Amino acid sequence: MITAARIKQIRSLTQKKFRKELSLFVVEGEKAVSELLLHKNWEINHIYALESWLIENTIPGNIPSDRVSEKELSRISSLTTPNSVLALVNIPVWNINDINPSGDITLMLDNIQDPGNLGTIIRTADWFGIDNIICSENTVEVFNPKVIQASMGSFMRVKVFYTSLKKYLENLPEPLPVMGAMLDGEDLYKTGLPGRGFLITGNESQGISPELVKLINRKIRIPLFHKAGKTQQPESLNAGIATGIILSHLRNYVS
Amino acid sequence: MITAARIKQIRSLTQKKFRKELSLFVVEGEKAVSELLLHKNWEINHIYALESWLIENTIPGNIPSDRVSEKELSRISSLTTPNSVLALVNIPVWNINDINPSGDITLMLDNIQDPGNLGTIIRTADWFGIDNIICSENTVEVFNPKVIQASMGSFMRVKVFYTSLKKYLENLPEPLPVMGAMLDGEDLYKTGLPGRGFLITGNESQGISPELVKLINRKIRIPLFHKAGKTQQPESLNAGIATGIILSHLRNYVS
Numbered sequence: 129m130i131t132a133a134r135i136k137q138i139r140s141l142t143q144k145k146f147r148k149e150l151s152l153f154v155v156e157g158e159k160a161v162s163e164l165l166l167h168k169n170w171e172i173n174h175i176y177a178l179e180s181w182l183i184e185n186t187i188p189g190n191i192p193s194d195r196v197s198e199k200e201l202s203r204i205s206s207l208t209t210p211n212s213v214l215a216l217v218n219i220p221v222w223n224i225n226d227i228n229p230s231g232d233i234t235l236m237l238d239n240i241q242d243p244g245n246l247g248t249i250i251r252t253a254d255w256f257g258i259d260n261i262i263c264s265e266n267t268v269e270v271f272n273p274k275v276i277q278a279s280m281g282s283f284m285r286v287k288v289f290y291t292s293l294k295k296y297l298e299n300l301p302e303p304l305p306v307m308g309a310m311l312d313g314e315d316l317y318k319t320g321l322p323g324r325g326f327l328i329t330g331n332e333s334q335g336i337s338p339e340l341v342k343l344i345n346r347k348i349r350i351p352l353f354h355k356a357g358k359t360q361q362p363e364s365l366n367a368g369i370a371t372g373i374i375l376s377h378l379r380n381y382v383s
Numbered sequence: 384m385i386t387a388a389r390i391k392q393i394r395s396l397t398q399k400k401f402r403k404e405l406s407l408f409v410v411e412g413e414k415a416v417s418e419l420l421l422h423k424n425w426e427i428n429h430i431y432a433l434e435s436w437l438i439e440n441t442i443p444g445n446i447p448s449d450r451v452s453e454k455e456l457s458r459i460s461s462l463t464t465p466n467s468v469l470a471l472v473n474i475p476v477w478n479i480n481d482i483n484p485s486g487d488i489t490l491m492l493d494n495i496q497d498p499g500n501l502g503t504i505i506r507t508a509d510w511f512g513i514d515n516i517i518c519s520e521n522t523v524e525v526f527n528p529k530v531i532q533a534s535m536g537s538f539m540r541v542k543v544f545y546t547s548l549k550k551y552l553e554n555l556p557e558p559l560p561v562m563g564a565m566l567d568g569e570d571l572y573k574t575g576l577p578g579r580g581f582l583i584t585g586n587e588s589q590g591i592s593p594e595l596v597k598l599i600n601r602k603i604r605i606p607l608f609h610k611a612g613k614t615q616q617p618e619s620l621n622a623g624i625a626t627g628i629i630l631s632h633l634r635n636y637v638s
Contacts, residue, residue, distance in 0.1 A: 163615065244499060252624050254617045257608030282617050317635040353512030353634045360418065362509045362537050369507050369627035372620070376628045379608045380572040 130176065130200050138176075138204040138216065144269050151219045153271035157211045160281050167284050170217055176204060177213040185213075206273045219271055224289045224296070227260050230304060232324055233378055236293050237263045238340055239331040240367060246270065247278020248368040249329065254282035256375040261288045262296060262326075264337075297326070297343045306344050308336050309370050313347030316377055321346065327378070329371045335364075348374065385431065385455050393431075393459040393471065399524050406474045408526035412466045415536050422539050425472055431459060432468040440468075461528045474526055479544045479551070482515050485559060487579055488633055491548050492518045493595055494586040495622060501525065502533020503623040504584065509537035511630040516543045517551060517581075519592075552581070552598045561599050563591050564625050568602030571632055576601065582633070584626045590619075603629065 140146035141154050152173055155164055158181065164170050165187070175193040177185075178201060187193050202210045227234070235258050240246050246268050253261055268275060270288040279286075297306060305325030328344065330336030336344070350373050352361060365373075395401035396409050407428055410419055413436065419425050420442070430448040432440075433456060442448050457465045482489070490513050495501050501523050508516055523530060525543040534541075552561060560580030583599065585591030591599070605628050607616060620628075 166615070248621045248624060251617060251621060255605075255607055255620050257610040257613070259610075278621075280617065280619075285613065285615060285617070350510075350631060351635065352510055355512040355514075358512070358540065360421070360540060362506060362535065362540070364535075365510050365627070366503045366506060366533075366623070368621070368624060369503060372624035373628055373631045376605060380606065 130194060130196055130204070135200070135203050138214075139206075141216070142206050142273055144272070147219065147269070147271050152216050153219055153276065154206070154273050155215045155217050155276055156205060156207055156213070156273070157277075158213055160276075161213045161215045163281050163284060164215060164217065169220065170284060171220075173216040173218050175213065175215050176201065181212040207277070222287055222289060224262070224291055227287070227289070229260070229300070229326065230302060230324065233258055233375070234326050235261045235371070235375075236326050236328040237261060237267050238293060238328055238336050239264050239334070240267045240329065241332055243268050243272045243274035244278045245332065245366070245368050246272075247275040247280075247283075249371050250275070250279040250286050250288065251282040252368065252372045252375060253286050254279075256379045258286060258375065261286055262293065263288060263290050264293050265290050293328070294339050294343065297340075305346050307346040307348055307374070308341065308344040309350065309374060310336070310341070310344070310347040311349060311364075313349035315351050316348050316374065317351065319348065321348070321378055321381070323378070327371070327374060329367050332367050350374070385449060385451055385459070390455070390458050393469075394461075396471075397461050397528055399527065402474065402524070402526050407471050408474055408531065409461065409528050410470045410472050410531055411460060411462055411468070411528070412532075413468055415531075416468045416470045418536050418539060419470060419472065424475065425539060426475075428471040428473050430468065430470050431456065436467040462532070477542055477544060479517065479546055482542070482544070484515070484555070484581065485557060485579065488513055488630070489581050490516045490626070490630075491581050491583040492516060492522050493548060493583055493591050494519050494589070495522045495584065496587055498523050498527045498529035499533045500587065500621070500623050501527075502530040502535075502538075504626050505530070505534040505541050505543065506537040507623065507627045507630060508541050509534075511634045513541060513630065516541055517548065518543060518545050519548050520545050548583070549594050549598065552595075560601050562601040562603055562629070563596065563599040564605065564629060565591070565596070565599070565602040566604060566619075568604035570606050571603050571629065572606065574603070576603070576633055576636070578633070582626070582629060584622050587622050605629070 147153050172191045176196045179195050235253050305322040308328040402408050427446045431451045434450050490508050560577040563583040583591055
């Protein structure tokens, strides 16, 4: 059973404003909620689940839970096909000063707008063992339900920070390699690349903003495959695809 | 000016059933329509555009066009923010028997469901000079407006066919390498791969179907980056990301 006021509140969490106000976000799906229950770094605020889910799962006593009907679940879910469980989770407080970028690759996202792209990039970063992603302040918020969904659980393992990328890079205690995919960069397959530093991925249509381009010291390019007879060519790769190709390369071919 | 009946008809093209019935699909956006006008292989049936677009562009005399208001355009558009032009395009008739897969890489998609994924895969295939994609019959249709949009114009340069992948592979006149990304495959970075044959990408959650797995003769794996201290790992990469990484590798590192 769930009150109308509570339904309204949960539904409001699709909006950033209310997520911020309530410091909560939504995680849906059996697999993601099961994983969340195992993570000590994430605090579940409330679980709403079908009876079938509640019978098969154990919830620690300190986490409040409610049994809901399929109809109730569909009213609080933002999925087209609701799953059997929905969790409200406390938004964690992370401090960007706690991370030390000097010994590993850190991903930087400049103005990524599409929630599906951000979720897929988090999932990809997780695959390639990237611990931290630093986003520009105008990048879509990580706790957007579409981002959480597309990350396929990887949001639990990769920390996502928001700050001014320019200021962050300008105030590093020591200079580090700053890589970025640019059409005029060095061929990814013909150059050696460092195993640490930053990789910047730019906006879906505008690419990396000019103020950040200036701070890139390793421009790299994923070569376009030129085919005889083709008169027109694509202009770019999708931001997530480009990030995946470069990360895969960085993790397997570092000089 | 556009009639209510015509608006209804154009809106019906978001559904596969009506696209098939009318043999038409929708292309939106200045860039995509400009490119279409240059392509001889694509037949534009009708153009609906704002006055501003019509003033700046030349349309061949044999293509009917109508000036529409912003309000009318928003009624026929399937975009949240409609552009200045929408084209109805005849669905082309392609014959899979016209392609010869023996000398190049052909992509095969097994039950890809997400239109954004298909569009991104087409765009990626275009970047890596793949001419043909063969999809299983249950893969989302290429003329779905979300696929067209996500392909960023690449649908014009990559031919997409639908057939039974199993039958197609079983009836090849000569045996060819059949590659597929599988968790138990050879490390992509530690094995040599052929420069021709098929690369199969599987469904977003189920992967490649068992009947096709049997036909794969080169199982490959994108290595997961193992990081000390991480107790949980992601299960897989997004289908588009995996395809991009393997295609990029195939085009740059073939043995």
